[in-house]
Amino acid sequence: MGIEPRAGILDIRPYKPGAAEAPGIADPVKLSSNENALGCSPKAAAAFEASAKRLHLYPDGGATKLREAIAREEGLEAENIVCGCGSDELLQLLGRAYLDPGDKVVQSQYGFLVYRLVAMQSGAELVSAPERNYTTDVDALIEAAGDDAKIVFLANPNNPTGTYISDAEVRRLRDALPSSTLLVVDAAYAEFVRNADYSAGLELARERDDVVVTRTFSKIHGLAGARLGWAYGNKSIIDVLHRVRGPFNVNLPAIEAGTAAIADRDFMKRSADHNEEWVAWLRQQIGGLGLEVTPSVCNFVLIHFPETPGRTARDADAFLTSKGLIIRPVEPYGLPNALRATVGKAAENRRLVDGLAEFMGG
Template identity: 85%
Template sequence: MGIEPRAGILDIRPYKPGSSEAPGIANPVKLSSNENALGCSPKAVDAMTAIAPKLHLYPDGGATKLREAIAEAEGLEAENIVCGTGSDELLQLLGRAYLNPGDKVVQSQYGFLVYRLVAMQCGAHFVSAPERDYRTDVDAILETAGDDTKIVFLANPNNPTGTYISDAEVRRLREGLPSSTLLVLDSAYAEFVSNADYSAGIELARERDDVIVTRTFSKIHGMAALRLGWAYGNKSIIDVLHRVRGPFNVNMAAIEAGTAAIRDRDFMKRSADHNEEWVAFLRQQIGGLGLEVTPSVCNFVLIHFPETAGKTAADADAYLSSKGLIIRAVDAYGLPNALRATVGTEDENRRLVAALSDFMKA
């Protein structure tokens, strides 16, 4: 008999990323992982290329240059920032630092799958609060959380629904939770949101010692391959995360590229403008085919399909794949009748709409 892992580990289903292959198609269009349709900043590419002769050197363990660049660009304090190998690592570090076996973790019903993984890795008890119209319900979270929850994870905006709640609602959530509960605001898609009532949560995290905000370079910055994220919070939380992270958890290429990317505000604006135009196009065009599309402020749309034989989400997924268009099944989120489609280039978006039109007519 082999060595047994800790109880509960073998119950974890490893995270399955969006597919990048369509059987029989040489160069499929990948719209399954919410990647930036415009790629990444050319300045980030140049910065990463420039460090090639230094690959034999260890990076700065504290990612000081990057933290200072983020602080300057976002109007923050560098000492209140910690960087990680994607925001995924930062979420896992929070679990490692604050969760004991048996602790209670709460998320919204269709929250990001990694929250469940974090809880299970730590032996914590994981509970989902029901949503209303695919949107976070603050009252439901408060009722579910009660007085004994250690962490509440809130993706705002949320993946895979694309919906968000206002800053006022986030603050109402925080006020309703006990001070012993850590509120983790996952704001991976914050840069795409232009709505006046939205906030990424930075000010709330600045005001309190029981809130932390995570951000990523994978979305609007288009640097998913380098795995880079950052978190902002009270120094007491940041100090804890520095103690549990690896000594060189952010590599040199990511530090240099991230520093260039966070300063390239023109690229960020072009990415946000492109997304605003084409997410509206997808919602309007796909909705016109008779399919329900959840209103999204992110760089993707959630498309709902009927249960009619031949017109289900699984049928649509197979049809689109046969046409070289890869989008994301979200049955793992409890949404078996929906598919999530990333905003692509103009050509990719038009191809997707045309293919869905053909599918619905068939």
């Protein structure tokens, strides 16, 4: 008999990233992973390249330079920040630190798939609260959490729907939860949101000891390949995360690239401007083809397809892939009739719309 893992581990379905290849297509358009259409900051790329001269050295285990740069740009306290190998690692560290087998974890109906992985890795029970119009329903989350939820994960804005709830609603949620429940606000797409009623939750995390906010460098900063994220919260939470993370969990090139990226506000603005223009264009153009598109504040759109044979999401995915257009099926989220498409460069966006027009008209 072989060595057996802990009960429940083999029930976990590994996270499947967005596809990157289209069979038979030499140079496909990849719009499956919500990557920054503009790439990354040239200053970040230069810092990454310069770090090659020091690859024989261990990085600073506390990523001090990066934490101080984040604190300076975001108006935060460096000692209340911890960095990680993407925000995914930080979410998993929260599960490792705070969840016991049998604990209850709550998310919204179409919450990010990593929350399920975090719960299952710890042997916790995951409860999904129904959404309303593909948007987090705070009352449903409160009801699902009850008085015994250990963690409530809130993706705001949410992937894969692209919707968000206001700062007032986030605060209402936090006020209604027991103080024994940790609210984790996953604000991976925060920099794309320009609506006045939105907040990434940093001020709420500063005010309370039962809120932590996770952020990423993968989206607006275009550093998905560097695997870099950060979390902000009360010192009591950050101290716990420092205790359970690896001693050198952020590599040296990522630290250097992230430090340069967080300070390049011009690149961030250009990225957000590009997204604002093209996410609206995609929604208008795709909607004009007779397809429903969920309003999005992120760098992607969720496209809904009919159940008519030959016009389903699976049919569309296969057709687009055959044309070298790779977008993301979201059936694992419980959305079998939808596909998620990243905002790309101008020419890529036009190719996507042309491909969908051909599919719908064929």
